[in-house]
Amino acid sequence: MYDVAISTACPQLDNLVCDTVDTGQQCLAHLKKTNAGRAVIICLDALKTTAPTDAPATPEGAPRLVDLVTAKDPKFKAAFYHVLRDTLVAKDLTQANRIAFGNGSGKRWRVVTLDGKLIDSSGTMSGGGTRVARGLMSSKLTSTDEISEEAVARLEKDTAHAEAELEQHTGNRSEIQAELRRLQSELPKLEMRITKLEMDCIKDLQGKILEVGGVRLRTQQAKVKDLKAMVEHANNRLTKAEVGRAKAERDTSKHDKTLQKAIAELEVLEGELSDLEGKVNGNSSETEAMKDTVDQARMALEEQKDRLQDIQERRKEKLKIMNVFQLKQTELKQQREKAEAALAQSAANVRHWTEKQSSLKLNVIEDDEMDEEELERREAAQVLKQYSATEFEDFDAELTKAEVAKLEEDQERASPDLGVLKEYAQREAEFMARAADLEATTRARDEAKQLLEDLNQQRLEEFMWGFQIISGKLKEMYQMITLGGNAELELVDSLDPFSEGIIFSVMPPKKSWKNISNLSGGEKTLSSLALVFALHAFKPTPLYFMDEIDAALDFRNVSIIGNYIKDRTKNAQFIIISLRNNMFELSRRLVGIYKTSNCTKSIAVDNTELNEVTS
Structure with a gap:
């Protein structure tokens, strides 16, 4: 109850x-x-x-x-x-x-x-x-109290029997596994035979059908094939026409705005032109006079140019002559300075020896026994000899030569410090080595700087080349997916595209331009997939993983994306997690995930159509 x-x-x-x-x-x-x-x-x-x-x-x-x-x-x-x-x-x-x-x-x-x-x-x-x-x-x-010894013995016996059966089954298991491996190795051959037999049966059936239907059936099949091709071609043309119509409408609207703006500017320019024509008509006489003045000024300018050219040539010749005279003047100045130095040295010597001569004096030693003749001679000797200018100049030259000889002798006896010269030579060698190192380092720096600039320029050129291709493919892919939308990639900083990045702008069908961050979930999905497909067109990748990309899409867009991905599987493999039947039904192989008894399991199914097998 x-x-x-x-x-x-x-x-x-x-x-x-x-x-x-x-x-x-x-x-x-x-x-x-x-x-x-x-x-x-x-x-x-x-x-x-x-x-x-x-x-x-x-x-x-x-x-x-x-x-x-x-x-x-x-x-x-x-x-x-x-x-x-x-x-x-x-x-x-x-x-x-x-x-x-x-x-x-x-x-x-x-x-x-x-x-x-x-x-x-x-x-x-x-x-x-x-x-x-x-x-x-x-x-x-x-209850534990109800378990008897007989039950325990029976359970132990059953356990031993079960263990024996387990050992027997374990031994049989290896034999069965070997047989299973053998059968699995033969399975591909059998499958190939089955496939071949199926194809033979299909060909026989098709031949019998053709024999039964005859020429009429073959004619109808050819017509059906042609009609399918025409329908597919018409659908493609219709899709392209819709895209072209939408683009033409946008271009027409844009051109209308440009035309209206141009008409307004034309009206303003026509008014300004009318004013200018009035001013020109009113000032025609002044214009003629100004033209004559301008012609005269041009003629005078040409004459002045010719005169200026002659003056410049004469100036060059004068400059050459002046340079020659300046060189001669410099040489004469140096010779004069040397002569003045020698004259000053000679004057100093004259003053020195004159002072020395004036200080000379003869001392008379009186002698009682000296006769008068000797006394007169000594008194006469006390008076120094007076030389003439010519004699004095000769005497001075001889004295200067003696002093020069004495100075040369003193110089020879002197011991100069040659260590200073060695140190100077060593320092000069160090300086030259440092200068060479500096020059080599500077040259290496300039080469590295130039290499960096070349690499930066190469990176910029390659990036802009790829950017233009991806931007064009993105526009094409988005228009194909949305049947009329538009999408663009723009650089934030066109001078340095690597500093600020890019902007992804999208214009869904019948809507205005928006940033991708302001779109709905489905619109974001379509925009992102268009960018992925554009990147794939620029540089294909062999393997893609996509997790529920169709979750926010409607039935129509899921079919478009699924068929496009199936077409792209010619040169790439797509592994897609999806819960939409119109997506996973297009796959070549299905892997289903399920859970039983707290254990996750999987099963794989080859989703191969019959026409693919027969082909």
Whole structure:
């Protein structure tokens, strides 16, 4: 009677119950070791709540589920109360609503009906439906006291028998695996034979069909083939025409605006032209006079140019003569300076020897025995000889030569410090080496700088070349995908495209230009795919991974993207995760992912059509 009610209100009836936490841990370890699955274990010694001995007062005298359960052992009563609490049982949903919400006591009760409808204390209602939970209370486990020694012996015997069978099956398994490998190696040959037989059968059937239909059937098939080609060609032309029409409409609108602006500017220019014509007509006489003046000025200018050229040539000749005189003047000046220096030195020598001569004096030694003749001679000798200018000049020259000889002799006896010259030579060599190193370093720096500039220029040229190709392909791809839209790539800084990046602008069909960040989810997807396809056209990649690219697209756009990707699989492989049938039905191979028994599995299917097999 209460089976449905307690099965609905207490899904924890499948939990295991043990006495202590240690026992529970041992049970979990055993489950993990034997890989027996998962289980929830209730440890009696860890329960913080115990079943109350006295039942509380309930609305309308509704019984508690825990009071309706008769435990085999009273110690399990706490486990039942732990999962059931004060859940009440009502006959139907009306009584359950009264008990749960309208009892007037202010306390909310958890109530379950006999037919499996549950009202939680929070007000949530669940249960009902075509299938209800039942039978959880009927599950019984054999008590440990009832297991006899005969049962244990029987189980041990069964275990030994099972182990023997396991060993036998293990031995057979290797033989079966070898046979399986052999059969798998023969499988491709059999598949090829089957395919060949199928193709032969198809060819035979086609031949029989042609024999039955005759010329009329072949004629109709040719007409059908031609009609299909015409329809496909018409569809392609229609698509191109729609794209061209949309582009022509945009160009027409743009040209109309340009034409209106040009007309307005033309009107302004016509007004200005009229004013200028009036001024020109009013000043015609002045214009003629000015023309004559200009002609005269031009003639005078030509004459002055000729005169200027002659003057410049004469100036060059004068400059050459002046340079010659300047050189001669410099040489004469140097000779004069040398002569003045020699004259100054000679004058200094004259002054020196004149002073020395004036200081000379003869001392007379008186001698009583000296006769008068000797005395007169000595008195006459006290007076120095007076030389003439010519004699003085000769005497001075001889004295200068003697001094020069003496100075040369002193110089020869002197010992010069040659270490200074060696140090100077060493420092000069170091300076020249440092100068050579500096020149080499400067030259290497200039070469590296020039190489860097060349590489930067090469990078810029290659980037702009690829950028132009990708931008053109992007426009083409977006127009093909959206049947009328437009997309552009623009440089933020045209002088340095690597500093600020690019801007991706999109104009969806019948809308204005927008940045890609301001588009909807589907429009962003189409724009991104157009850019991916443009990059693929510029530099194809052999493998692409795409995760639910069609999630935000409608049926039409999914079909367009799917067919385009299928066409691109000629030179690339696309691995696409998709939940849309009009996308994955176009694939060559399907890999399905599913989950059973908490284990993820996969299955692969070759989605090859019959016409591809026959071809």
